[in-house]
Amino acid sequence: MAKIETVLSPALFHLYEEGLHEKNVVVIDILRATTTMCVAFENGVSEMVPVSTPEEAAILHTKGYIAAAERHGETVSGFELGNSPQDYTRERVGNKKIAITTTNGTRALVMSAAAKRVYVGSFIHISALAETLLKDGRDVLLFCAGWKDKFNLEDTLFAGALAQKLLAGMTVEGDSTLAAIDLYQTASADLAGYLQKASHVGRFKSLHVESDLDICLRMDISTKIPVFSKGVINLLHHESAHI
Amino acid sequence: MAKIETVLSPALFHLYEEGLHEKNVVVIDILRATTTMCVAFENGVSEMVPVSTPEEAAILHTKGYIAAAERHGETVSGFELGNSPQDYTRERVGNKKIAITTTNGTRALVMSAAAKRVYVGSFIHISALAETLLKDGRDVLLFCAGWKDKFNLEDTLFAGALAQKLLAGMTVEGDSTLAAIDLYQTASADLAGYLQKASHVGRFKSLHVESDLDICLRMDISTKIPVFSKGVINLLHHESAHI
Numbered sequence: 194m195a196k197i198e199t200v201l202s203p204a205l206f207h208l209y210e211e212g213l214h215e216k217n218v219v220v221i222d223i224l225r226a227t228t229t230m231c232v233a234f235e236n237g238v239s240e241m242v243p244v245s246t247p248e249e250a251a252i253l254h255t256k257g258y259i260a261a262a263e264r265h266g267e268t269v270s271g272f273e274l275g276n277s278p279q280d281y282t283r284e285r286v287g288n289k290k291i292a293i294t295t296t297n298g299t300r301a302l303v304m305s306a307a308a309k310r311v312y313v314g315s316f317i318h319i320s321a322l323a324e325t326l327l328k329d330g331r332d333v334l335l336f337c338a339g340w341k342d343k344f345n346l347e348d349t350l351f352a353g354a355l356a357q358k359l360l361a362g363m364t365v366e367g368d369s370t371l372a373a374i375d376l377y378q379t380a381s382a383d384l385a386g387y388l389q390k391a392s393h394v395g396r397f398k399s400l401h402v403e404s405d406l407d408i409c410l411r412m413d414i415s416t417k418i419p420v421f422s423k424g425v426i427n428l429l430h431h432e433s434a435h436i
Numbered sequence: 437m438a439k440i441e442t443v444l445s446p447a448l449f450h451l452y453e454e455g456l457h458e459k460n461v462v463v464i465d466i467l468r469a470t471t472t473m474c475v476a477f478e479n480g481v482s483e484m485v486p487v488s489t490p491e492e493a494a495i496l497h498t499k500g501y502i503a504a505a506e507r508h509g510e511t512v513s514g515f516e517l518g519n520s521p522q523d524y525t526r527e528r529v530g531n532k533k534i535a536i537t538t539t540n541g542t543r544a545l546v547m548s549a550a551a552k553r554v555y556v557g558s559f560i561h562i563s564a565l566a567e568t569l570l571k572d573g574r575d576v577l578l579f580c581a582g583w584k585d586k587f588n589l590e591d592t593l594f595a596g597a598l599a600q601k602l603l604a605g606m607t608v609e610g611d612s613t614l615a616a617i618d619l620y621q622t623a624s625a626d627l628a629g630y631l632q633k634a635s636h637v638g639r640f641k642s643l644h645v646e647s648d649l650d651i652c653l654r655m656d657i658s659t660k661i662p663v664f665s666k667g668v669i670n671l672l673h674h675e676s677a678h679i
Contacts, residue, residue: 201444201445201587202444202445202448204447204448204451205445205447205448205585205586205587208447208584208585208586341451342448342451343448343451343610343611343612344444344448344610344611344612344615345611346611346614346615349611349615367586367587368586368587368588368589368592368634369586369587371589371633371634372587372589372592372615372619375619375622375623376615376618376619378622379618379621379622380618390614391611391614
């Protein structure tokens with residue numbers, strides 16, 4: 194039976210790299226990079242290129258890409274888009290190509306590149322994603338992007354929520370997945386309230402994500418499955434999603 | 437107000453080293469190194485020297501120390517003691533000096549050496565330890581030794597249990613401590629049962645810790661406070677514990 198493992202921080206990723214090329218990885222940066230990417234695909238973006246620096250995004254801008262850049266929770270000065278899902282409307286991103294750099298999420302995507310397939314994680318398409326992973330049937334690594342290498346609750350809660358769905362056909366390997374599932378069960382009745390409590394130190398306020406929180410926790414408003422391959426995020430073809 | 441932070445793995449420790457010399461660190465290796473150390477002090481050991489290798493322990497053996505060595509959950513062949521608290525009886529360790537090397541716990545102690553004070557964590561003296569930390573009043577770093585750099589539940593549950601007691605006079609900083617507290621609240625009604633569930637993959641069986649589990653989860657059977665300083669674990673003097 195396929196296994197589910199959870200990486201709680203990019204600084205722990207190296208412990209899970211053995212056999213990575215045979216695993217599916219789900220990169221999780223709920224507030225907000227991977228959620229925003231899924232919103233963008235739901236709203237018709239044609240492709241997204243995650244890059245490491247605002248400078249690289251600016252270079253792609255000269256080649257017809259919309260340039261999006263976020264650092265420390267804020268849109269980088271001079272860039273059209275940041276990291277807020279509210280900015281990625283159909284009007285602004287439909288049929289466009291976007292180059293994007295964010296503090297944690299894009300780095301985790303690049304770190305995962307050697308995996309069999311790299312999925313972009315979000316609550317907005319969690320059931321469709323779980324279904325795809327269960328149909329594929331390979332071992333799954335849930336990779337929490339965290340915050341500057343530290344553990345964070347929102348990514349871990351999503352890992353727990355997804356792991357719980359994957360239990361329909363997979364088995365848990367290791368304590369981090371068990372912890373994620375139990376934390377999700379504690380929080381699931383009121384995810385937003387739980388995270389507000391968790392953020393009492395003001396992290397969300399300082400990241401300007403308070404107004405994004407509800408969007409980032411909304412479940413199953415999309416069935417589109419963005420995957421990262423050869424440097425580009427595209428939609429998984431309908432055919433291969435149902436092999 | 438003093439802050440409580442939690443390090444979920446040695447591989448994340450570097451993220452918390454800023455200002456370490458002004459913090460108290462609690463090193464946590466519940467199964468079993470730090471529990472066994474606390475049992476040894478309750479049973480009258482005069483000092484313990486954590487060393488990195490069985491060879492170093494063997495050298496100290498020639499200088500009058502009992503040599504204890506554990507690797508991958510087992511007593512290293514040829515050594516008098518391993519890592520099971522059941523071996524550290526008053527008859528065997530009372531008034532003796534012990535050199536000990538273990539897979540995770542001794543390494544975490546050495547990593548913490550620059551802290552203001554390094555405490556040895558265990559459920560068996562959790563209330564006395566909490567009282568000592570609250571009286572001292574400095575920021576506290578709860579350092580989970582983990583298992584070969586991976587997150588583990590038992591160390592995290594102890595961090596949560598201790599953090600909950602410290603909330604009487606301190607405040608939480610960061611999501612890892614919040615997660616630890618919530619996991620402890622989920623598990624606290626039946627810690628042993630919870631960990632048995634967590635260990636369904638057989639980790640405890642392979643570590644031969646099943647018969648030690650009850651001892652390692654027993655609360656408040658000791659009020660002795662072992663601290664690690666200048667390479668040696670000794671009891672905190674009664675006077676300085678009540679400054």
